[in-house]
Amino acid sequence: MTRAVAMATASGLGAQVAWRLLALAAVVALVLWTGLDEQISPYWEDILYLTRQHVVLVAASGGAAILAGIPIGVWLSRPGMARHAETVMQVFNIGTTIPTLAVIALSMTLLGIGFAPAFFGLFVASLLPIVRNTYTGLLAVPAHLKEAATGMGMTPRQILWRVELPNALYVIFSGVRTALAINVGTTPLAFLIGGGGLGELIFTGIDLMDTGMLLAGAVPTAMLAVLVDFAMAQAQLTLVPKGVNPLR
Amino acid sequence: MIQLEDLTKTFGAANRLVVAADRINMTVPSGEICVLLGPSGCGKTTTLKMVNRLVRPTSGRILINGEDTSGLDDIALRRQIGYVIQQIGLFPNMTVEENICVVPRMLGWDAGRAKARAAELIDLVGLDPHQFLRRYPKELSGGQQQRIGVIRALAADPPVMLMDEPFGAIDPINREIIQNEFLKMQAELKKTIMFVSHDIDEAVKMADKIAIFRGGRIEQYDTPDRILARPANDFVANFVGADRTLKRLRLIDARQVAQDAPALPAETAPQEAARLALAAGAPVVVVVDAARRPVGYVPAEALAGARGTLSGLAQPMPVTMPAQCDLRAVVSEMFTHDMRWLACTDAEGRFAGIVTQRAVTAALSEAAPAVAAQ
Numbered sequence: 317m318t319r320a321v322a323m324a325t326a327s328g329l330g331a332q333v334a335w336r337l338l339a340l341a342a343v344v345a346l347v348l349w350t351g352l353d354e355q356i357s358p359y360w361e362d363i364l365y366l367t368r369q370h371v372v373l374v375a376a377s378g379g380a381a382i383l384a385g386i387p388i389g390v391w392l393s394r395p396g397m398a399r400h401a402e403t404v405m406q407v408f409n410i411g412t413t414i415p416t417l418a419v420i421a422l423s424m425t426l427l428g429i430g431f432a433p434a435f436f437g438l439f440v441a442s443l444l445p446i447v448r449n450t451y452t453g454l455l456a457v458p459a460h461l462k463e464a465a466t467g468m469g470m471t472p473r474q475i476l477w478r479v480e481l482p483n484a485l486y487v488i489f490s491g492v493r494t495a496l497a498i499n500v501g502t503t504p505l506a507f508l509i510g511g512g513g514l515g516e517l518i519f520t521g522i523d524l525m526d527t528g529m530l531l532a533g534a535v536p537t538a539m540l541a542v543l544v545d546f547a548m549a550q551a552q553l554t555l556v557p558k559g560v561n562p563l564r
Numbered sequence: 565m566i567q568l569e570d571l572t573k574t575f576g577a578a579n580r581l582v583v584a585a586d587r588i589n590m591t592v593p594s595g596e597i598c599v600l601l602g603p604s605g606c607g608k609t610t611t612l613k614m615v616n617r618l619v620r621p622t623s624g625r626i627l628i629n630g631e632d633t634s635g636l637d638d639i640a641l642r643r644q645i646g647y648v649i650q651q652i653g654l655f656p657n658m659t660v661e662e663n664i665c666v667v668p669r670m671l672g673w674d675a676g677r678a679k680a681r682a683a684e685l686i687d688l689v690g691l692d693p694h695q696f697l698r699r700y701p702k703e704l705s706g707g708q709q710q711r712i713g714v715i716r717a718l719a720a721d722p723p724v725m726l727m728d729e730p731f732g733a734i735d736p737i738n739r740e741i742i743q744n745e746f747l748k749m750q751a752e753l754k755k756t757i758m759f760v761s762h763d764i765d766e767a768v769k770m771a772d773k774i775a776i777f778r779g780g781r782i783e784q785y786d787t788p789d790r791i792l793a794r795p796a797n798d799f800v801a802n803f804v805g806a807d808r809t810l811k812r813l814r815l816i817d818a819r820q821v822a823q824d825a826p827a828l829p830a831e832t833a834p835q836e837a838a839r840l841a842l843a844a845g846a847p848v849v850v851v852v853d854a855a856r857r858p859v860g861y862v863p864a865e866a867l868a869g870a871r872g873t874l875s876g877l878a879q880p881m882p883v884t885m886p887a888q889c890d891l892r893a894v895v896s897e898m899f900t901h902d903m904r905w906l907a908c909t910d911a912e913g914r915f916a917g918i919v920t921q922r923a924v925t926a927a928l929s930e931a932a933p934a935v936a937a938q
């Protein structure tokens with residue numbers, strides 16, 4: 317019976333991977349079938365250059381948001397912070413309701429134009445879901461687990477690393493996934509404040525009513541979004557331990 | 565040995581004080597199970613948690629094996645004390661093996677030794693190591709999780725165990741099974757155990773000593789038999805229940821009140837049997853086969869003036885009980901079969917004496933709680 321369950325789970329995993337790959341293949345097929353590739357091909361060099369810029373922006377701001385957001389979430393969840401954490405989270409929650417375009421615009425008023433304000437705006441926009449999920453995920457770890465861990469003689473640091481973080485990991489991962497989706501979706505706007513990226517083709521295409529140019533920006537942006545979400549889903553599936561992973 | 569001296573805990577600020585534990589004094593001798601028993605909110609958990617310092621005492625002392633624990637570092641102290649809670653608290657992110665190995669690894673055991681220990685312990689509670697060590701807690705039944713919770717606390721072989729309603733979350737049938745398993749383990753391991761319960765039946769079953777709590781104070785601290793036989797006050801009497809005398813049946817084994825009766829082959833003459841029955845003061849003679857297994861009986865009054873052999877007079881034996889079972893089971897069988905006595909057998913099924921209703925009532929009379937003291 318155990319083996320049957322294991323096989324069912326394995327095929328479940330396989331099916332999920334297969335579906336995502338299929339979706340990706342469908343996008344590529346659509347591009348070829350509609351003849352989009354011919355409209356796009358004149359912009360090939362621009363696409364390569366701008367995609368690189370775009371990816372650097374996503375990776376840098378997203379990575380920074382993860383590196384900052386998780387420790388901030390952990391810090392807010394510590395007992396010593398209990399009195400202030402809710403207030404801080406309220407501020408973060410209000411921050412989430414501000415449209416990302418407004419965040420980008422505000423960032424420009426602070427930092428001018430170029431890579432820096434684009435990076436900062438995207439960083440702030442992706443930070444919120446990571447902090448929020450890390451914080452709530454850690455608080456949701458059942459008190460009796462922490463009590464058992466304390467009673468067994470674990471140090472607070474051991475409890476954090478061996479009990480709290482693993483048990484909150486699924487929720488934290490969901491936060492990271494949301495953050496990266498927001499990030500990838502917002503990055504085309506970076507062009508508006510001189511941050512470069514595929515937004516350049518999209519917005520210029522719109523201005524010039526040039527469908528080919530517009531698509532040359534839109535299609536890679538869409539594919540990047542699908543790819544990032546796919547990668548995150550895979551990571552969530554495989555990196556979150558089996559005992560606390562509802563997907564397995 | 566665990567000694568609590570004037571142990572007190574108050575919660576809250578000066579205006580709204582809750583005295584959760586009020587000058588608790590008690591000693592749990594080495595190798596014994598002491599059950600803290602009482603209604604909800606009476607301070608059992610607080611008292612228990614002061615021992616491993618999950619709750620900091622307001623005043624008083626705790627000594628383990630004579631050593632004042634206030635001199636020890638919290639972490640070091642806790643690693644030497646097994647701790648089991650009602651919610652079990654297995655870590656869902658770890659396999660069963662990893663859960664069991666947590667404390668041994670923190671104490672610096674190498675991985676091989678810790679794993680061998682895990683396999684040994686899981687075998688001890690009747691679970692197959694190959695099947696269960698790699699599982700995650702969510703892949704276990706409630707009863708299995710509970711067993712793992714107990715052996716995880718035993719992993720580093722701590723001399724002292726604290727158990728807070730450890731079997732409270734399982735269904736009654738499985739609870740009974742796990743309690744029995746645990747008592748069997750304890751007979752070998754001889755841990756010094758503080759055990760919180762709100763269930764008098766569980767307490768009577770598990771305890772060497774019971775401490776009855778009310779409002780943060782100990783009302784009575786005594787053996788289960790003495791608590792049932794001589795409750796110190798009305799609160800204790802009410803708490804243990806109006807059927808407290810019947811509860812004592814569990815505490816006495818059949819062999820403790822069994823008396824001898826003539827065990828004779830079927831060929832014996834009735835006169836001879838009558839003489840022996842009179843000499844033994846027995847209401848019956850028991851007819852046994854070649855292996856001394858009871859097969860029938862003849863009431864003493866039916867022997868007078870009878871002829872032939874016992875085989876003509878004997879009635880088949882309706883039921884026998886193992887001599888090591890408790891009186892509750894014996895009395896239950898007596899009532900079922902409408903008998904005034906019951907034959908007991910040893911491990912090989914040989915006749916080992918009879919238990920009479922008179923002997924049972926004599927053992928239960930409050931004047932003699934010493935019967936079950938050993």
Ligand SMILES: Nc1ncnc2c1ncn2[C@@H]1O[C@H](COP(=O)(O)OP(=O)(O)O)[C@@H](O)[C@H]1O
Pocket residue numbers: 575576582583584602603604605606607608609610611
């Ligand atoms: N951390 C705490 N803060 C304030 N009061 C508490 C705390 N823990 C327990 N108490 C109070 O102390 C009393 C005893 O609680 P507890 O030891 O948990 O009882 P029991 O385990 O016997 O049900 C209760 O009145 C409870 O409300």
Ligand SMILES: [Mg+2]
Pocket residue numbers: 608609610760
């Ligand atoms: Mg309690």
